[in-house]
Amino acid sequence: MDFQIALILGQDGITNGAIYALLALALVLVFAVTRVIFIPQGEFVAYGALTLAMIENGVFPATVWLLLAAGVAVTLLDGVPALRQGRAGRVLPLLGINVAYPLLLVVLLKTLPMNDMGLALQVLLTLLIVVPMGPMMYRIVYQPIAESPVLVLLIVSVAAHVAMVGLGLVFFGAEGYRTPPFSTARFDVGPMSITGQTIWVIASSAVLIVALALFFGRTLYGKALRATAINRNGARLMGISPVFAGKATFLLAALIGTLSGVLISPITTIYYDSGFLIGLKGFVAAIIGGLGSYPIAAGGAILVGLLEAFSSFWASAYKEVIVFTLIIPVLLWRSLTSHHMEEEE
Amino acid sequence: MKPGLSPRLILAVFMGLLLVAPLTLSAFYVTLLNYIGLYAMVALGLVLLTGVGGLTSFGQAAFVGLGAYTTAVLTTATDLPGWIGWAAGSPWLALLVGLVLTAAVAVLIGALTLRLSGHYLPLGTIAWGISLYFLFGTMAILGGHTGLTGIPPIAIFGYELRQGHQVYYLIWAFLLLGVFTVHNLLDSREGRAIRALKGGMVMAEAMGVNTARSRMVIFVIAALLACASGWLYAHMQRFVNPTPFGLHIGIEYLFMAVVGGAAHVWGALVGAGVITILKQWLQDWLPALFGKSGNFEIIVFGLLMVVILHKARGGLWPIIVGGFKRVVPIQVVHRQIDANAVPLPQRERPQPGQVLLEARNVTRKFGGLVANNNMSLDVRSGEILALIGPNGAGKSTMFNQVSGVDTPTSGEVLFLGESVVGKGSRTIAKMGLSRTFQHVKLLPTMSVLENVAIGAHLRGAKGVLSSAWRLDRAEEARLLAEAARQIERVGLAEHMYDEAGSLALGQQRILEIARALASDPLLLLLDEPAAGLRYKEKQALGDLLKKLRGEGMGILLVEHDMDFVMGLVDRVVVMEFGEKIAEGLPEEVQRNPAVLEAYLGGVE
Numbered sequence: 050m051d052f053q054i055a056l057i058l059g060q061d062g063i064t065n066g067a068i069y070a071l072l073a074l075a076l077v078l079v080f081a082v083t084r085v086i087f088i089p090q091g092e093f094v095a096y097g098a099l100t101l102a103m104i105e106n107g108v109f110p111a112t113v114w115l116l117l118a119a120g121v122a123v124t125l126l127d128g129v130p131a132l133r134q135g136r137a138g139r140v141l142p143l144l145g146i147n148v149a150y151p152l153l154l155v156v157l158l159k160t161l162p163m164n165d166m167g168l169a170l171q172v173l174l175t176l177l178i179v180v181p182m183g184p185m186m187y188r189i190v191y192q193p194i195a196e197s198p199v200l201v202l203l204i205v206s207v208a209a210h211v212a213m214v215g216l217g218l219v220f221f222g223a224e225g226y227r228t229p230p231f232s233t234a235r236f237d238v239g240p241m242s243i244t245g246q247t248i249w250v251i252a253s254s255a256v257l258i259v260a261l262a263l264f265f266g267r268t269l270y271g272k273a274l275r276a277t278a279i280n281r282n283g284a285r286l287m288g289i290s291p292v293f294a295g296k297a298t299f300l301l302a303a304l305i306g307t308l309s310g311v312l313i314s315p316i317t318t319i320y321y322d323s324g325f326l327i328g329l330k331g332f333v334a335a336i337i338g339g340l341g342s343y344p345i346a347a348g349g350a351i352l353v354g355l356l357e358a359f360s361s362f363w364a365s366a367y368k369e370v371i372v373f374t375l376i377i378p379v380l381l382w383r384s385l386t387s388h389h390m391e392e393e394e
Numbered sequence: 395m396k397p398g399l400s401p402r403l404i405l406a407v408f409m410g411l412l413l414v415a416p417l418t419l420s421a422f423y424v425t426l427l428n429y430i431g432l433y434a435m436v437a438l439g440l441v442l443l444t445g446v447g448g449l450t451s452f453g454q455a456a457f458v459g460l461g462a463y464t465t466a467v468l469t470t471a472t473d474l475p476g477w478i479g480w481a482a483g484s485p486w487l488a489l490l491v492g493l494v495l496t497a498a499v500a501v502l503i504g505a506l507t508l509r510l511s512g513h514y515l516p517l518g519t520i521a522w523g524i525s526l527y528f529l530f531g532t533m534a535i536l537g538g539h540t541g542l543t544g545i546p547p548i549a550i551f552g553y554e555l556r557q558g559h560q561v562y563y564l565i566w567a568f569l570l571l572g573v574f575t576v577h578n579l580l581d582s583r584e585g586r587a588i589r590a591l592k593g594g595m596v597m598a599e600a601m602g603v604n605t606a607r608s609r610m611v612i613f614v615i616a617a618l619l620a621c622a623s624g625w626l627y628a629h630m631q632r633f634v635n636p637t638p639f640g641l642h643i644g645i646e647y648l649f650m651a652v653v654g655g656a657a658h659v660w661g662a663l664v665g666a667g668v669i670t671i672l673k674q675w676l677q678d679w680l681p682a683l684f685g686k687s688g689n690f691e692i693i694v695f696g697l698l699m700v701v702i703l704h705k706a707r708g709g710l711w712p713i714i715v716g717g718f719k720r721v722v723p724i725q726v727v728h729r730q731i732d733a734n735a736v737p738l739p740q741r742e743r744p745q746p747g748q749v750l751l752e753a754r755n756v757t758r759k760f761g762g763l764v765a766n767n768n769m770s771l772d773v774r775s776g777e778i779l780a781l782i783g784p785n786g787a788g789k790s791t792m793f794n795q796v797s798g799v800d801t802p803t804s805g806e807v808l809f810l811g812e813s814v815v816g817k818g819s820r821t822i823a824k825m826g827l828s829r830t831f832q833h834v835k836l837l838p839t840m841s842v843l844e845n846v847a848i849g850a851h852l853r854g855a856k857g858v859l860s861s862a863w864r865l866d867r868a869e870e871a872r873l874l875a876e877a878a879r880q881i882e883r884v885g886l887a888e889h890m891y892d893e894a895g896s897l898a899l900g901q902q903r904i905l906e907i908a909r910a911l912a913s914d915p916l917l918l919l920l921d922e923p924a925a926g927l928r929y930k931e932k933q934a935l936g937d938l939l940k941k942l943r944g945e946g947m948g949i950l951l952v953e954h955d956m957d958f959v960m961g962l963v964d965r966v967v968v969m970e971f972g973e974k975i976a977e978g979l980p981e982e983v984q985r986n987p988a989v990l991e992a993y994l995g996g997v998e
Contacts, residue, residue, distance in 0.1 A: 193704050199513050205703045207645055212696025218688045366532040373521040380518055384509045
């Protein structure tokens with residue numbers, strides 16, 4: 050390996066690491082607020098990437114049908130009890146958000162010239178389709194058992210992940226896609242050649258992280274989520290609805306996941322099941338931060354990205370083994386430094 | 395004994411059906427039963443781990459792979475290095491090597507993750523499952539993605555098990571051996587310690603259970619069951635490749651356990667059966683529906699799991715049993731208490747008036763908050779000391795300092811003259827201190843008898859292997875007889891076989907006292923024992939405590955009910971704002987101006 054190759058690998062590593070960092074932040078956030086270990090995070094990455102790919106290819110994105118189905122399920126779950134309590138007025142907004150909105154998207158997608166509307170609009174459409182699935186998922190899968198032990202929430206997460214992977218196969222087929230890069234520019238900085246996509250990824254991640262920091266630091270809703278993360282019951286007594294907190298958190302997580310998918314798809318070919326491994330790398334980073342510290346998780350993500358890049362050069366067959374074995378020393382370190390006797394909830 | 399079908403008879407019919415199944419069924423169904431047996435063995439491990447122990451693993455498929463690849467390499471390789479050469483060629487030796495290897499790996503993973511909170515183990519097993527799967531696929535000695543072929547069949551005394559119906563009996567013998575082993579284990583001293591894990595670590599440790607060890611035991615047993623399943627699989631298929639050992643199969647194993655009923659040994663079999671047959675059916679049907687090939691059954695499995703976790707957390711087994719009982723009554727067989735069992739040895743009682751527990755200048759700070767400041771108290775043999783004070787005075791913190799749940803920032807705690815600071819509640823329990831909890835910590839689905847028997851944990855010594863193979867029955871009878879004796883003593887005899895969760899709160903508090911007494915303590919710490927009790931029950935409790943005092947027991951009591959306290963105890967220590975404000979006889983304390991001010995507010 051010479052210096053040149055090291056620079057290229059370093060660039061690759063940091064680029065992927067920036068995406069893992071986003072995912073790690075979302076995972077830490079979801080765990081802190083809802084105690085859910087959000088395994089399906091990776092599916093939002095794959096759904097985002099592949100929905101964009103379908104739009105770019107002028108194919109009707111089948112994920113809209115999932116959005117519609119989930120919307121119908123939410124309407125039934127919330128609407129039927131509301132009707133029973135004689136509050137029919139609540140049904141109309143439910144229908145509007147959960148059923149009319151997906152139908153509107155269907156009409157839009159059928160009429161708009163999807164494949165030549167420009168990347169920005171295509172990305173926007175992708176977000177409009179995939180991101181609302183986050184809060185819907187919270188409503189359908191997690192809200193009924195929100196007070197369960199972490200273990201049950203984890204198992205249900207895995208079940209949701211498995212179902213989403215299977216649906217991904219139905220929607221996108223077994224083929225992989227790679228979307229065209231946001232920018233084909235190249236910049237030569239000394240011996241290094243930086244691609245436009247790299248700059249896009251790193252800049253977007255940085256902007257998103259700063260935006261999240263501002264959201265949590267400066268806005269009332271951000272503070273409400275932080276309060277829920279610190280003490281659920283306390284937050285509830287202060288009038289912060291746990292359902293709201295859960296849905297808002299899942300909205301953010303879905304947004305981060307979908308954006309990560311959009312950002313990563315020009316770099317790697319994404320298949321219907323690729324999201325899991327990408328999400329798990331975010332997990333390794335989140336675990337480095339003890340599922341609690343945002344900065345350490347972000348740093349861990351860069352470390353994971355670099356480790357992956359360099360091990361793909363030295364021992365490409367063992368790339369995944371090396372990345373996931375990293376978790377062992379991390380766990381060892383955590384188990385030696387934590388002296389806290391956990392009391393189960 | 396109530397009339398109805400005996401569970402033994404049902405079991406015998408089931409075994410009979412298993413025995414004749416391969417003689418009557420077609421090869422297709424025998425193969426299906428073989429797979430169900432293999433999968434159920436892995437799911438059984440997860441029942442022990444998840445449903446009973448409250449831990450979980452997504453990496454069981456990797457342990458299956460470890461068993462399968464170990465035997466594949468050892469029975470097919472022609473040029474093994476000398477150090478392992480002795481195990482070449484024989485499936486049975488390969489099983490032994492596989493089990494040892496699996497146990498070693500499980501201990502390593504367990505040591506890394508089991509000390510951390512519950513969700514690190516599953517996350518660790520996901521990583522381990524992925525890593526091992528990729529290793530299977532890339533290592534040249536393991537045949538890469540094509541795998542290894544030419545694995546010989548298993549031979550028993552020269553009789554080779556080549557056909558499906560031949561290996562069938564071996565698979566189901568292994569499975570039933572596993573079921574009975576786990577079943578026996580759960581119905582023993584070690585089993586109660588394992589089941590206590592779900593009641594919270596603090597309670598289990600206070601009863602003397604080494605929770606880290608219990609967690610490790612079930613993780614290793616689950617891994618060994620998976621390994622044995624892999625060994626059988628390799629010799630049934632006669633070839634191995636990485637596919638059946640991937641993470642997605644590991645997830646499927648967990649689904650089997652949860653769908654079947656993760657809290658019951660037979661749930662593993664039900665779950666394995668349902669998922670295997672459903673998978674077979676969906677794999678024929680769904681690709682035709684979608685017009686393309688793929689593992690679409692995972693959509694159904696995923697949704698099924700979500701529904702089960704929402705609507706029937708206990709899985710299918712309790713539903714099946716409930717339905718069956720409605721049609722055919724099943725006898726309820728209670729554990730027989732052997733009244734003639736040799737009583738357990740008792741601790742030597744100290745002289746009346748001897749100091750049992752002594753706290754000297756104990757201070758506990760949480761950051762800037764001083765919860766206990768310079769607290770001193772002592773409890774003597776044959777006396778009842780009450781620790782009282784307004785809410786937030788630091789009583790519970792003080793309780794945690796002396797019982798070893800927490801470690802004081804400074805100061806000394808002596809039990810029988812020996813320092814116990816930082817020793818942990820398990821060690822202190824061993825020295826003769828037992829306790830109850832302010833928020834009752836019981837195993838609600840276990841019987842009163844079993845709950846109390848957890849208290850006697852440290853008075854038995856039989857380990858996992860003796861429990862699994864029923865070499866512990868004499869000791870078990872003594873432990874249960876002791877538990878029954880304590881239950882009678884506190885007046886809960888009529889509830890002996892009821893589920894602890896069905897008792898009223900006051901009775902649950904009394905049950906906790908019986909559990910504490912089962913450990914043969916010298917000193918009892920009671921945290922608000924009279925809360926939730928009715929007047930008569932309070933009287934009975936008071937009488938019991940007086941009787942215990944008469945026998946030389948020391949009792950430290952945290953209590954809010956002043957009538958109860960003042961008529962009962964010998965001395966009182968009053969706390970406010972983390973400090974001791976008064977100490978003395980009940981009537982002295984009642985007249986103490988500082989105490990009056992603390993309780994009633996200042997007199998202007």
